[in-house]
Amino acid sequence: MKLLSYFDNGEVKPGICDGETVYDISSVSTSIANLLDTYGTDLQVLEKARAAGDLTEVGPVNSILFKPPVYYPRKLLCVAGNYVAHIEEGGGKLQPAHTQAPWLFCVPPTSVMIGHGEEIQLLPQSQKIDYEGELAVVIGREAKSVAAKDAADYIVGYTIYNDVSERTPFMIDHVEEKRQLSFWYTKSFDTFGPNGPFITTSDEIADPQDLTIRVNVNGEERQNCSTNQMIFSVYELVEFLTSFLTLEPGDVIATGTPAGVGSATGFFLKGGDTVQISIDGLGTLENSVLQT
16 A cells, blocks of 8 residues: 555545546545544555545646655654665664664754655755765654564554755854754755655555665666665664653654765766656656756
């Protein structure tokens, strides 16, 4: 099943995509966030409503104005340095610290997240804007102290995340030791968190560590890597996070990007570019870049 949020007549509505057709599920729940709060990972209610003909057809999927699938999560949690090749392309070496605990940061969902087809907006002061294609995990029910072997029971599905980054943020140009500062400074710009187009439910993803991430910019491949290269697997991340933090329905975890980013290749984003991120079973997230 593919869950989504879309814009219609001035409001954001929840939906599902069945083949090439989108159906409104407002008769079941007011939003994807509310759906997960109410039903968790057990979404048989949608299957029953669809079979009974209780869902309204919206139209073909290519006519939808997408919003972030969870509009909006309580928490957007991101992982840095979760692929060895990405650490190395940045000039680093795999250190014990990289494998002892994930490198985590948070960004504010409501201003950062945008949907499939929406524009990544660059400020006039923008300098080196980077793309980062990532697998994102969506939590389906409250999770605390969850062992990795049980983590799948708490995941409702997966989506695509683009961790857009300003590698030289203008507002901290005067800071000498920038490494002392949080990733928040580079990744919390408005519109820098495209995600979607769907949440593909877990029953359709046999193994989250056997998916290929592909990133194209203007049709040119920039990243191509399997999620089996992660240092910390999806389930290990859930275990680590829930050892000290309660994860709630709808929370999103972006699991890190592989090698091939602009900071290593020298190819940064500019106005007029189009970024496409595809992950097996999850579809393609596409966003154009607007220079304001």
